[in-house]
Amino acid sequence: MDDAGIYTRESEYLDCYVQLGLASDRVLAVSFPEESDDEDADHALLDRIDAYLEGEREEFDDVAVALTVPxxxxxxxxxxxxxxxxxxxxxxxxxxxxxxxxxxxxxxxxxxxxxxxxxxxxxxxxxxxxxxxxxxxxxxxxxxxxxxxxx
Missing domain, CATH: 1.10.10.10 (Winged helix-like DNA-binding domain superfamily/Winged helix DNA-binding domain)
Known part of the structure; x- marks a missing residue:
């Protein structure tokens, strides 16, 4: 099953939300909205981002990104x-x-x-x-x- 959708979780460290846009198991976008109507999402990449923001060394080099740029x-x-x-x-x-x-x-x-x-x-x-x-x-x-x- 493809992992697609928008996933949002609040970050105390960043003092905002981290929002992921995903399609076909690839990251399309990462943004940092100040407010969100969504509840904290359950997603493995958000878990990794949380660990990184808590000081864990993380490269994210294995995360597939769909670069829709020139x-x-x-x-x-x-x-x-x-x-x-x-x-x-x-x-x-x-x-x-x-x-x-x-x-x-x-x-x-x-x-x-x-x-x-x-x-x-x-x-x-x-x-x-x-x-x-x-x-x-x-x-x-x-x-x-x-x-x-x-x-």
Whole structure:
């Protein structure tokens, strides 16, 4: 059976809700609404997110994400998933790490920033580990995730 739907759970650490949009057992989106009419959902990925937000080391690298973004952005976001827990990279470094991009190109740096800002699944795709790039998460959420990992 496909795991599809919207699952929401309150996070005390983030002071908001964590909301997952799933289809065919893949994450479509992660968002952080301040309010929710839904009761806390029972979902294994939300359990893992709770453990992560309580300080457990978690990479989420095994979580399938359905990236419905242009191919060049997909490459950047897939590369972002390779940045390990507790480590950070610069936009320049992420550009260098991404196949087909040139770290000396301002245009490619802009492409990386555009992809990070469009990230549909922050936290699962850890754009908070890119120290000088934008995030798909609200700034206060990004800062809490960075603090959690000691960044």
């Amino acid at each position: 191919t060049d952005q997909r490459e950047v976001l897939e590369t972002t998933r390779e940045v390990p827990y507790g480590e950070q990279v610069s936009v320049e470094r992420l550009t260098r790490m991404t196949p087909g991009l040139d770290a000396s190109s301002d245009e490619d740096h802009d492409a990386v920033r555009t992809a990070l800002a469009a990230n549909p699944a922050p936290l699962v795709i850890p754009d908070h580990r890119v120290r000088d790039g934008p995030s798909g998460a609200p700034p206060e959420i990004e800062q809490r995730l960075r603090a959690l990992e000691g960044l």
